[in-house]
Amino acid sequence: MAQMKYFYELTISSSPHVHSPVTTQTIMRDVLIALAPALVGSVVFFGFRALLVTLVSVAACLFWEWGYCKVMKLNVKVADLSAVVTGVLLAFVCPVTIPYWTIVLGAFFAIIVVKMLFGGLGKNIVNPALAGRAFMFSWPVLMSTWVKVGFENAAGLGSTADVVTAATPLAALHQFQLPETSVMASFWGNVGGCLGETSAALLLVGFVYLLLRKVITARIPVAFIGTVAVLTFLFPMGQPRIEWMLYQLFSGGLMLGAIFMATDYVTSPLTRLGQIVYGIGCGALTVLIRYFGGYPEGVSYAILCMNCCVVLLDRIGRPVKFGAPKKEAAK
Amino acid sequence: MAFSFFGGVHPKENKFYACDKPIQEFPEPDILVISMSQHIGAPCKPLVKKGDMVTVGQKIGDNQGLCVPVHASVSGKVKSVEARAHTNGTTTMSVVIENDHLGTLCEDCKPRTQEEVDALTPEELMNIIREGGIVGMGGATFPTHVKLSSGLGKVDTIIVNAGECEPYITSDDRLCREMPAELISGLKIIMKILGLNTAHIGIEDNKPEAAKALQAQLCDADGITVDVLPAKYPQGAEKQLIYAVTGREVPSGGLPAAVGCAVFNAATCKAIHDVVYEGMPLIKRVVTVSGDIVMEPKNLLVPIGTSFNDLLEAVGHSENPYKVISGGPMMGATQYDLSAPTIKGVNAVTILGRKNKYAVERAQCLRCGKCIDACPMKLMPVLMYKALQSGEVEEMKAVHMMDCIECGCCAYTCPASVPLVLAFRSGKQVIRNAAAAAKK
Numbered sequence A: 001m002a003q004m005k006y007f008y009e010l011t012i013s014s015s016p017h018v019h020s021p022v023t024t025q026t027i028m029r030d031v032l033i034a035l036a037p038a039l040v041g042s043v044v045f046f047g048f049r050a051l052l053v054t055l056v057s058v059a060a061c062l063f064w065e066w067g068y069c070k071v072m073k074l075n076v077k078v079a080d081l082s083a084v085v086t087g088v089l090l091a092f093v094c095p096v097t098i099p100y101w102t103i104v105l106g107a108f109f110a111i112i113v114v115k116m117l118f119g120g121l122g123k124n125i126v127n128p129a130l131a132g133r134a135f136m137f138s139w140p141v142l143m144s145t146w147v148k149v150g151f152e153n154a155a156g157l158g159s160t161a162d163v164v165t166a167a168t169p170l171a172a173l174h175q176f177q178l179p180e181t182s183v184m185a186s187f188w189g190n191v192g193g194c195l196g197e198t199s200a201a202l203l204l205v206g207f208v209y210l211l212l213r214k215v216i217t218a219r220i221p222v223a224f225i226g227t228v229a230v231l232t233f234l235f236p237m238g239q240p241r242i243e244w245m246l247y248q249l250f251s252g253g254l255m256l257g258a259i260f261m262a263t264d265y266v267t268s269p270l271t272r273l274g275q276i277v278y279g280i281g282c283g284a285l286t287v288l289i290r291y292f293g294g295y296p297e298g299v300s301y302a303i304l305c306m307n308c309c310v311v312l313l314d315r316i317g318r319p320v321k322f323g324a325p326k327k328e329a330a331k
Numbered sequence B: 001m002a003f004s005f006f007g008g009v010h011p012k013e014n015k016f017y018a019c020d021k022p023i024q025e026f027p028e029p030d031i032l033v034i035s036m037s038q039h040i041g042a043p044c045k046p047l048v049k050k051g052d053m054v055t056v057g058q059k060i061g062d063n064q065g066l067c068v069p070v071h072a073s074v075s076g077k078v079k080s081v082e083a084r085a086h087t088n089g090t091t092t093m094s095v096v097i098e099n100d101h102l103g104t105l106c107e108d109c110k111p112r113t114q115e116e117v118d119a120l121t122p123e124e125l126m127n128i129i130r131e132g133g134i135v136g137m138g139g140a141t142f143p144t145h146v147k148l149s150s151g152l153g154k155v156d157t158i159i160v161n162a163g164e165c166e167p168y169i170t171s172d173d174r175l176c177r178e179m180p181a182e183l184i185s186g187l188k189i190i191m192k193i194l195g196l197n198t199a200h201i202g203i204e205d206n207k208p209e210a211a212k213a214l215q216a217q218l219c220d221a222d223g224i225t226v227d228v229l230p231a232k233y234p235q236g237a238e239k240q241l242i243y244a245v246t247g248r249e250v251p252s253g254g255l256p257a258a259v260g261c262a263v264f265n266a267a268t269c270k271a272i273h274d275v276v277y278e279g280m281p282l283i284k285r286v287v288t289v290s291g292d293i294v295m296e297p298k299n300l301l302v303p304i305g306t307s308f309n310d311l312l313e314a315v316g317h318s319e320n321p322y323k324v325i326s327g328g329p330m331m332g333a334t335q336y337d338l339s340a341p342t343i344k345g346v347n348a349v350t351i352l353g354r355k356n357k358y359a360v361e362r363a364q365c366l367r368c369g370k371c372i373d374a375c376p377m378k379l380m381p382v383l384m385y386k387a388l389q390s391g392e393v394e395e396m397k398a399v400h401m402m403d404c405i406e407c408g409c410c411a412y413t414c415p416a417s418v419p420l421v422l423a424f425r426s427g428k429q430v431i432r433n434a435a436a437a438a439k440k
Helices: A024-046 A049-071 A082-092 A100-116 A128-136 A169-174 A183-188 A200-212 A219-234 A241-250 A254-261 A272-292 A299-307 B114-119 B122-131 B144-151 B171-178 B180-194 B208-216 B238-246 B266-278 B308-315 B370-374 B381-390 B393-398 B409-413 B420-439
Strands: B023-025 B031-035 B059-062 B076-085 B091-099 B157-162 B199-204 B224-229 B261-265 B284-290 B298-303 B323-326 B348-352
Touching: A024 A049, A024 A082, A024 A200, A024 A254, A049 A082, A049 A100, A082 A100, A082 A128, A082 A254, A100 A128, A128 A254, A128 A299, A169 A241, A169 A272, A183 A200, A183 A241, A200 A254, A219 A241, A219 A254, A219 A272, A241 A254, A254 A272, A254 A299, A272 A299, B023 B171, B031 B076, B122 B144, B122 B180, B122 B266, B144 B180, B144 B261, B157 B171, B157 B180, B157 B238, B157 B266, B171 B180, B171 B208, B171 B266, B171 B284, B180 B199, B180 B208, B180 B261, B180 B266, B199 B208, B199 B238, B208 B224, B224 B238, B238 B261, B261 B266, B266 B284, B284 B308, B298 B308, B308 B323, B308 B348, B370 B381, B370 B409, B381 B393, B381 B420, B393 B420, B409 B420
Parallel strands: B023 B298, B157 B199, B157 B261, B199 B224, B284 B348
Antiparallel strands: B031 B091, B076 B091, B284 B298, B323 B348
């Protein structure tokens, strides 16, 4: 018999035996870092309650995922941070005055119903945070109470009864009027609106970070925002059209949706062409809903609708494999 | 010239471990195990029996058909002819030789002068290459004489693969630096056989010294160009190399000859020189023994049949090995029996520590699409994995499972650590089994 000189506990596995340092966890961590400027901005604009709402949302998402895994006897994978991202995004699309119980319910719907019941991370069809928001619109008044920015103690930590409410720029746009606040205010974010979506500038900082870290490509956000820009410029409902277009771009959830939600890997197409068509679809639906819909905001429903088309969009623009027979081109 | 290909990844090269270590002669071990299966094709039948005396370079196994002979790499006594562990995880018939350390040379191994070589016809040269037991030494171990004879009249471009894109491995790098003249002499023999005046040597730009050493040996009249290609894994994969050098795409399911190309590994060229000029069959090869826990990484000139144990001992390691890999970490095969011998296709032994562990339980695909961007065959691994889970053979074929070259780019880059290559290997087997069942 062959004599073994040494005994080691050797691992047998299929190649490759080395792995890229980029993992699900590092990707989610990068998304959280990219969201951080907007979170800081929300605290500056809306007060300390913005942070608390976000923390409650994150904690609720983590709890629901952990609890589901425990009940279903799955190994708990909250360390991949995907539930944290969902939690932050869910808080970002709520008004700062949202009662804590509402966001805990929203987190339940996002994590349990939309994500875990479909098979967990990677299997959900629609974006959990957006679906959670859509669910929370079961309480439309709570979801559309907007506080005036900069009002001292605008949103008390506990009660939200005495806040001063204000119209958002989107509400004005929905009436086909230009908002009273300036375009620059919309860009920097000290206007009324959802917790994390008001500052286009801070969200764009996150966008640049994600691009530099190669977490996302520019295809979906550029197609999305570009389509909104083109459509609102061509068909303005208020004058001057340039200003109308800029208000449309910087108001509401467009930046947040285009940069952080439409680019969600799980619920966006795989092919380059599919991604571009998806982005254009999101943009067109957003404008249609904003112009003709009942709610002033259309971004979240536009993305949810396009999420459902991903299975089709995955079929277009597939790469031609290396060495595939060339169609007789040289005729 | 295309110079690059679609996809690919940039794993840490880790070549610094061994790239500055000159090739060292490995002291002949006392016991060598010469496997009869060192090439693609029919295994050799042993020509010696227990108790026989053998000499260096003596033919000890051969067979008909797609086969090249194997030779004794040392002189000594045949201890046994039995099944022994093989690097592919099975056992194969092997001749075990007890080294007498006399180095008695076989009478058949006679050097040839330049005049004698010039007088040889292509057929004679191909026969010498066959008898020398030459196979593709990059790892595929396809018999070289078959590649040459099947390429006659079809091939218009010869490419030497000195890409060596696998992390850690530096054996071809060292070969190019230290023996460029022999390598080019072997290449010229290939050019003579195929009747061509030009050839390309493809090398990555992370090996400037090797490229310079090759360049220094060449003059315009040789017709040989050194193509320095951007370092990217898998630059050394045959189809990707051909595309980078010529811009031609080897058709799906086809051989390089279909686009007029023939690719030879750098070490193979050197081996052809050895057998034609020195009369020495392929009994030694350069093996890089390296890895992140290796104390003294080395490039060793190893007699074929040296066990992995002996190689591990020669370099030492700072902690218990987690994986011992025959080849590099991207495509190499993990070993569990270190008594397995080196064979002709082993260009490296890579020893990795525990910190390379990355497997996860219940891996969850994120649909991030990084695998699509990484695949040098322009496939969609994410959909291939889905097709495999469906179990439908037709679906697997529709996503081009059989075009996968198992380079590992997708699995390397997958953030969720989905075991993609493992999945595609089994998927291909499912398709092959279905095809075999349909034939019956």
